[in-house]
Amino acid sequence: MAQENDVIGLHFLELWRFNSKAAAAAATATTSTSSSSKEDAEFEEEPTELDTFNSSGMFSVVLSDKLSVQYPTVNLHGHDVGVVQANKPAPLKRLVYYFEIFVKNAGAKGQIAIGFTASGFKMRRQPGWEANSYGYHGDDGLLYRGHGKGETFGPTYTTGDTVGCGINYSAQEFFFTKNGKVVGTVAKDVKGPLFPTVAVHSQNEEVTVNFGKDPFVFDLKAFEAEERRKQQMTIDKISISQNASYEIIRSYLQYYGYEETLKQFDMASRSTVPPIALGQENGSSDTEITYAMNHRKTLRQLIRSGEIDDAFDKLRMWYPQIVQDNKSAMCFLLHCQKFIELVRIGKLEEAVVFGRTEFEKFYRLTEVDDLVKDCAALLAYEQPLKSSVGYLLEDSQREIVADAVNSMILSTNPNIADARVCLHSCLERLLRQLTACFLEKRSLNGDQGEAFYLGRLL
Amino acid sequence: MSCCFLDLFAVQLLLECLIKGSSKKIITKEEWEKKLNDVKIRKEDMNKLVMNFLVTEGYVDAAEKFRKESGTEPDIDLATITDRMAVKKAVQCGNVEDAIEKVNDLNPEILDTNPQLFFHLQQQRLIELIRNGKVAEALEFAQEELAPRGEENDILQQSFLEELERTVSLLAFEDVNNCPVAELLDISQRLKTASEVNAAILTSQSHEKDPKLPSLLKMLIWAQNQLDEKAAYPRINDISTATLEDPGV
Numbered sequence: 041m042a043q044e045n046d047v048i049g050l051h052f053l054e055l056w057r058f059n060s061k062a063a064a065a066a067a068t069a070t071t072s073t074s075s076s077s078k079e080d081a082e083f084e085e086e087p088t089e090l091d092t093f094n095s096s097g098m099f100s101v102v103l104s105d106k107l108s109v110q111y112p113t114v115n116l117h118g119h120d121v122g123v124v125q126a127n128k129p130a131p132l133k134r135l136v137y138y139f140e141i142f143v144k145n146a147g148a149k150g151q152i153a154i155g156f157t158a159s160g161f162k163m164r165r166q167p168g169w170e171a172n173s174y175g176y177h178g179d180d181g182l183l184y185r186g187h188g189k190g191e192t193f194g195p196t197y198t199t200g201d202t203v204g205c206g207i208n209y210s211a212q213e214f215f216f217t218k219n220g221k222v223v224g225t226v227a228k229d230v231k232g233p234l235f236p237t238v239a240v241h242s243q244n245e246e247v248t249v250n251f252g253k254d255p256f257v258f259d260l261k262a263f264e265a266e267e268r269r270k271q272q273m274t275i276d277k278i279s280i281s282q283n284a285s286y287e288i289i290r291s292y293l294q295y296y297g298y299e300e301t302l303k304q305f306d307m308a309s310r311s312t313v314p315p316i317a318l319g320q321e322n323g324s325s326d327t328e329i330t331y332a333m334n335h336r337k338t339l340r341q342l343i344r345s346g347e348i349d350d351a352f353d354k355l356r357m358w359y360p361q362i363v364q365d366n367k368s369a370m371c372f373l374l375h376c377q378k379f380i381e382l383v384r385i386g387k388l389e390e391a392v393v394f395g396r397t398e399f400e401k402f403y404r405l406t407e408v409d410d411l412v413k414d415c416a417a418l419l420a421y422e423q424p425l426k427s428s429v430g431y432l433l434e435d436s437q438r439e440i441v442a443d444a445v446n447s448m449i450l451s452t453n454p455n456i457a458d459a460r461v462c463l464h465s466c467l468e469r470l471l472r473q474l475t476a477c478f479l480e481k482r483s484l485n486g487d488q489g490e491a492f493y494l495g496r497l498l
Numbered sequence: 499m500s501c502c503f504l505d506l507f508a509v510q511l512l513l514e515c516l517i518k519g520s521s522k523k524i525i526t527k528e529e530w531e532k533k534l535n536d537v538k539i540r541k542e543d544m545n546k547l548v549m550n551f552l553v554t555e556g557y558v559d560a561a562e563k564f565r566k567e568s569g570t571e572p573d574i575d576l577a578t579i580t581d582r583m584a585v586k587k588a589v590q591c592g593n594v595e596d597a598i599e600k601v602n603d604l605n606p607e608i609l610d611t612n613p614q615l616f617f618h619l620q621q622q623r624l625i626e627l628i629r630n631g632k633v634a635e636a637l638e639f640a641q642e643e644l645a646p647r648g649e650e651n652d653i654l655q656q657s658f659l660e661e662l663e664r665t666v667s668l669l670a671f672e673d674v675n676n677c678p679v680a681e682l683l684d685i686s687q688r689l690k691t692a693s694e695v696n697a698a699i700l701t702s703q704s705h706e707k708d709p710k711l712p713s714l715l716k717m718l719i720w721a722q723n724q725l726d727e728k729a730a731y732p733r734i735n736d737i738s739t740a741t742l743e744d745p746g747v
Binding site: 280285287 | 523525530533534537538539540541542543544546547548551552557559560562563564566567568569709710711712713714715716717718719720721722724725728729731734737738739740742
């Protein structure tokens with residue numbers, strides 16, 4: 041029993057810690073060193089210019105703007121290709137990556153190519169001729185992937201044309217454009233970093249690359265919007281039971297003991313046209329979750345209005361087992377809240393006395409050391425709400441305590457075998473599953489594609 | 499003992515994978531639960547999601563109680579819900595004239611800027627007249643109020659005219675319940691019109707016309723299907739209980 045209680049109590053201490061001063065400090069620290077705070081994690085370097093070091097030497101000349109490349113001599117054979125990669129591989133964590141070239145001069149033969157190549161690419165070969173490379177060639181309009189024989193693909197291109205190449209991470213394909221229009225797509229079956237690559241192969245050929253510093257000829261925004269729309273359409277087509285949402289809302293209200301809301305919700309759903317048939321299939325789980333609803337509601341109200349002594353009294357009366365162990369995480373949460381409430385109403389001396397007697401027994405437990413310190417720090421400030429521990433005075437802290445008591449009472453239900461089922465509402469379990477699926481899919485995909493933030497959808 | 503059992507289970511999955519020639523990653527329930535525990539959902543966000551549902555679906559009393567019980571502020575003035583629901587209810591009960599009046603009281607621009615909605619309401623009014631056997635009144639209304647709208651020469655007006663003809667043809671059948679256009683008299687037609695008005699009012703209040711929860715549920719199903727291609731992991735098949743299944747292949 042004591043262990044079960046701890047599962048719940050420790051879970052809510054963890055939630056507290058998530059808001060704590062230390063967590064906030066850690067978050068700011070990572071932001072300033074730009075390592076793993078949420079937004080910085082999505083920052084990726086992207087190609088900005090051509091790589092002047094790793095290019096094919098005498099067969100291409102990258103001009104001083106590092107965005108133009110020329111073929112300087114007369115080519116003698118097929119191995120004299122002038123290939124230049126971008127200085128950085130294409131970034132992964134987005135829906136689409138795209139770049140364009142403008143053919144300034146198609147030169148003697150117009151043997152210009154645009155595409156993507158892997159990092160170990162041989163710098164004397166056209167993109168597409170070697171394994172792990174893809175290229176759309178100007179002289180024949182063919183697409184080359186992995187060998188010297190091309191496939192029918194799109195139109196040829198020459199002086200004055202703008203040609204683009206992109207990776208669509210959600211469809212896992214490359215696409216090529218000519219003068220703003222998509223000419224074709226090809227499946228992307230290569231892993232690892234890919235470099236935007238251009239090649240020139242006959243005298244006087246010259247192309248300029250645009251990595252996005254100037255506006256693209258191709259409407260990338262519209263393309264992305266269309267991709268998103270297509271995805272949204274597949275999602276919209278999925279059918280879910282009409283009652284699913286009602287059931288989930290209802291069980292949420294039951295789970296947290298929002299009894300009054302539930303009453304109104306049930307009353308209104310009964311009179312809707314057409315009426316909603318609720319809780320008929322799973323009547324048994326219904327009674328389980330309405331367990332002690334009224335007690336849970338009362339205790340939530342008391343804690344939310346800061347009346348911790350009253351909450352304690354009620355708990356002692358109704359569920360003595362919950363507050364029996366004075367050193368449990370649950371008691372710790374309640375005592376801390378009592379202290380916080382004393383500070384809130386300015387009874388600082390009383391808070392000091394209370395803290396001295398109550399915190400002493402917890403202070404030796406290293407796992408709550410940081411939280412005790414946060415509480416005690418409230419005393420140091422004239423305006424504690426504006427301090428770094430001000431979060432303790434916010435409603436969210438009361439909410440944590442109220443939710444902990446709620447879960448604890450739910451776990452006293454003799455029909456519940458595993459206390460862990462009392463930790464989350466059905467809605468929370470669904471949202472966690474949703475997030476985990478997106479995260480896992482992306483990580484199995486080599487972190488390609490857009491990041492998923494539930495918060496943005498809510 | 500239980501640990502050994504788990505391993506056997508994983509081996510079995512792996513074998514199935516090999517036989518089927520797939521290269522799916524296998525994620526055991528234990529591993530998956532760890533991943534789930536790393537996901538932190540804020541209570542505040544869930545409360546907002548619930549409030550959004552109550553408000554959008556028009557549960558005004560429940561929304562009021564939820565505001566008190568959870569401390570969540572609604573994203574719309576609750577008073578406007580009562581008005582919106584009154585309109586919706588009027589259409590659902592067949593009092594279309596009343597509904598139109600109420601919409602105009604709320605915001606006359608809603609119908610002015612939305613000819614399709616206005617037509618559908620008028621059409622519903624015609625349907626109700628026919629339902630109540632008021633043949634003469636129905637004909638007069640169709641010809642004087644509805645028909646002129648169909649004479650202009652654009653695609654929208656053309657479709658209105660076709661709909662009007664379809665509706666009026668209800669008058670041509672003795673047994674309307676078994677005629678080709680009987681669906682117009684069905685309760686679902688009222689509900690369709692009612693939800694169209696509801697959506698238009700929400701849009702006019704710069705509020706999304708659909709609650710967020712159902713689309714999140716769809717997204718969950720989609721995300722699970724997507725992940726299925728890459729991995730065998732514990733799915734949630736029954737959304738209303740949210741129980742994790744054992745990973746299958």
